[in-house]
Amino acid sequence: MxxxxxxxxxxxxxxxxxxxxxxxxxxxxxxxxxxxxxxxxxxxxxxxxxxxxxxxxxxxxxxxxxxxxxxxxxxxxxxxxxxxxxxxxxxxxxxxxxxxxxxxxxxxxxxxxxxxxxxxxxxxxxxxxxxxxxxxxxxxxxxxxxxxxxxxxxxxxxxxxxxxxxxxxxxxxxxxxxxxxxxxxxxxxxxxxxxxxxxxxxxxxxxxxxxxxxxxxxxxxxxxxxxxxxxxxxxxxxxxxxxxxxxxxxxxxxxxxxxxxxxxxxxxxxxxxxxxxxxxxxxxxxxxxxxxxxxxxxxxxxxxxxxxxxxxxxxxxxxxxxxxxxxxxxxxxxxxxxxxxxxxxxxxxxxxxxxxxxxxxxxxxxxxAGSPAIDTIWPGGRPAHRTSLHVFDISDPTTTTWTASGEVPGHLLNQWALDEEDGVLRVATTLEPAGASQSSSSSLVVLREDDGSLVETGRVDGLGVTETIRSVRYLNADLAAVVTFRQTDPLYLIDTSDPAAPRVAGELKIPGYSAYLHPIGEGRLLGVGQDADERTGRTKGLQMSLFDISDPSAPRQLQVLSWPDSYSTIEQDHRAFTWWPATGQVVLPVTRWGGWEGTSSEDEEAFGGVTLVTVDETGMTEGRSVSTAPKHRGWGEGPQRTVVIGDSLWTLDWQGLARFDLATLEGGWVLDLP
Structure with missing residues (x-):
């Protein structure tokens, strides 16, 4: 081959x-x-x-x-x-x-x-x-x-x-x-x-x-x-x-x-x-x-x-x-x-x-290994970046059966790039050409299972030219949100109600990007990611954005909260995100690398813990923050996971567990896990 x-x-x-x-x-x-x-x-x-x-x-x-x-x-x-x-x-x-x-x-x-x-x-x-x-x-x-x-x-x-x-x-x-x-x-x-x-x-x-x-x-x-x-x-x-x-x-x-x-x-x-x-x-x-x-x-x-x-x-x-x-x-x-x-x-x-x-x-x-037959096997030469997709039927709890396969150009960010419903597969993909004179761009491709093949029914191309996908969220069968980034954060809302003719319904360009998107009630979307310099694209710290997407043709950023020189584990792992509807709270793991020369937090201590953010009809309200590490640990590192049980907030890091009152954040380290 x-x-x-x-x-x-x-x-x-x-x-x-x-x-x-x-x-x-x-x-x-x-x-x-x-x-x-x-x-x-x-x-x-x-x-x-x-x-x-x-x-x-x-x-x-x-x-x-x-x-x-x-x-x-x-x-x-x-x-x-x-x-x-x-x-x-x-x-x-x-x-x-x-x-x-x-x-x-x-x-x-x-x-x-x-x-x-x-x-x-x-x-x-x-x-x-x-x-x-x-x-x-x-x-x-x-x-x-x-x-x-x-x-x-x-x-x-x-x-x-x-x-x-x-x-x-x-x-x-x-x-x-x-x-x-x-x-x-x-x-x-x-x-x-x-x-x-x-x-x-x-x-x-x-x-x-x-x-x-x-x-x-x-x-x-x-x-x-x-x-x-x-x-x-x-x-x-x-x-x-x-x-x-x-x-x-x-x-x-x-x-x-x-x-x-x-x-x-x-x-x-x-x-x-x-x-x-x-x-x-x-x-x-x-x-x-x-x-x-x-x-x-x-x-x-x-x-x-x-x-x-x-x-x-x-x-x-x-x-x-x-x-x-x-x-x-x-x-x-x-x-x-x-x-x-x-x-x-x-x-x-x-x-x-x-x-x-x-x-x-x-x-x-x-x-x-090399072969002179490349033009015979793939007329015109195989594209440099392709992703194969293999779909299995798991509706029968006792067996798994292959149903269809296909390909899309480019590469996928992660599992959130994929969505399936009623035999229709939606795929968000970024194509980064090998040639230096060519620009990256992203697409949303819609495919349908058809006699063992995934057949393309429609696509939207040209998303975020020169940029790459940073997050995807399929909000329902008719609407997808895609964030691309290089210097600014275009949030695209894509109408997929017609699988044969998906289209960009609306677009919003803002500094920074969202690495994770989470719907909060009807018509609102929460984004967790990084603020960035609009001119250079250099990231500046953790930010949480609230978007109004009730009109897909005109998405609006309602509010932004930011934490300079910080990041959250949510940006890499969606399982670190906790939304507790009973109190309208988001539990945000935060790590701040304070004390670094030249940063805005040069005079601040490093911090590792959680910040509570309340989201309601009026917007986002930043609540209390608390360190979740044991007292003897002198560096800042946010928890891997957060769990709510009753009125208590539990946090897990690699050393053990801490527990706090969800309303007041009173509490602290409770258990070593050596």
């Missing part, structure tokens, strides 16, 4: 890897060579590295067909230093939202006060986080442990036992659903030692999914775990159905490297690497799953996906396998109840109540 200039950047992980990407691979010296799957089929290999003539995905006839696909594409890429970066990994190892709403248990309302939930993108679609609460308990992920805290009496009730390999297991996120806790962990293992001058091409990755019964929070009980080969990307929970997206690099492929720096040694190494690829079996390429008991002992090891559950995209897109797994939290077993796979990478994950979308950009996949 050909190499594009944009993809070449992916090989910059090391100088040796770059040399591998830069070398055009030699032709196979022996097309008749026999592999473990039978005689090498040159025609099948050629088909494997060519785009599909029609459609976006294709099934494989059998495991031999799938193996040929992996091998043929690897042979297009391999050079004297092999695939991946396992050699370096071995050396290193050897060296050492619909917004936050009030929720209460209907069955146990008296004992569970109203409480905030994770600020998610879509109502009814929960997202994993580093803290979860049901009003009675707070579950936190901090410093490699999952702890359950009593919300009424701040103390650690228990530390959740995690079956795994001792200190190599690191929990990253949790989900809490009707007395069941799901812990998503990464498990690190040292790279295998080189054997016979070979090394593992790709560093091992493991993800462990653990289900825990926390109906008695003082004595959590592990229900079961699975260890998965590959890296966790994201997960979504709808009802009892948990979908998790994984990406697995080939787990069993080994490679070698030159014995010296001579060209002869490099050629010999390339030939040896090609031999090693041709000698692989299907087990070396596909991910596996282990079922663990409550003590972490392996009960079984099997392929995670059958060959008939893996498909290929229209354009060969790397050597990794992207898997979408379905777990039933109402079932007795911890194993996934269904799985589907695609030979591709995956980065951005979005989900509506009945669709899951995985976006793969050119930056997510392997750089492919």
């Amino acid at each position: 050909p190499r594009t200039p944009a993809l070449l950047a992916l090989c910059l992980g090391s100088a040796l890897a770059l040399a591998s990407c830069a070398e055009a691979p030699p032709r196979d010296p022996d097309p008749a060579r026999t592999t473990p799957s039978g005689p090498w089929d040159a025609a099948a290999a050629k088909a494997a590295v060519t785009v599909l003539p029609v459609g976006y995905l294709a099934d494989f006839d059998d495991c031999a067909d799938l193996l040929t696909y992996y091998q043929a594409n690897a042979l297009e890429l391999v050079g004297p230093y092999g695939l991946g970066g396992g050699w370096y990994g071995a050396e290193d190892s050897a060296g050492g939202d619909a917004g936050t709403d009030m929720a209460a248990s209907e069955a146990d309302g008296a004992s569970r006060p109203d409480h905030s939930t994770t600020n998610v993108q879509e109502e009814g679609v929960d997202e994993p986080d580093v803290v979860k609460t049901d009003g009675r308990i707070i579950v936190t992920v901090a410093n490699g442990s999952v702890r359950i805290v009593d919300a009424a009496d701040p103390r650690i009730l228990s530390t959740v036992p995690l079956p795994g390999r001792g200190d190599t297991l690191y929990p990253s996120e949790v989900l809490l659903h009707e007395g069941t806790l799901v812990v998503l962990s990464q498990e690190w293992s040292g790279a295998p030692r080189p054997v016979d001058d070979t090394f593992v091409a790709f560093s091992p990755e493991r993800t462990v999914v653990t289900r825990v019964d926390v109906s008695d929070p003082s004595s959590p009980r592990v229900l079961g775990s699975v260890r998965l080969e590959g890296g966790y990307r994201s997960a979504r929970l709808v009802g009892d159905a948990l979908r998790m997206v994984m990406v697995t690099e080939p787990p069993g492929v080994v490679q070698t490297s030159p014995r010296s720096g001579s060209m002869k040694a490099e050629q010999e190494s390339t030939e040896r690497n090609r031999e090693l690829i041709r000698a692989t079996t299907i087990d070396d390429w596909v991910p596996h799953v282990q079922v663990l008991d409550a003590r972490g002992q392996v009960q079984s090891t099997d392929a995670l996906l059958g060959c008939d559950q893996i498909t290929r995209p229209r354009d060969p897109a790397g050597l990794s396998t992207m898997s979408v797994l379905t777990f039933d939290l109402g079932a007795d077993s911890a194993e996934p109840v269904s799985a589907t796979g695609l030979v591709a990478s995956g980065g951005t994950v979005y989900a509506s109540p009945d669709r899951l979308v995985v976006a793969t950009s050119a930056w997510d996949v392997w750089a492919w």
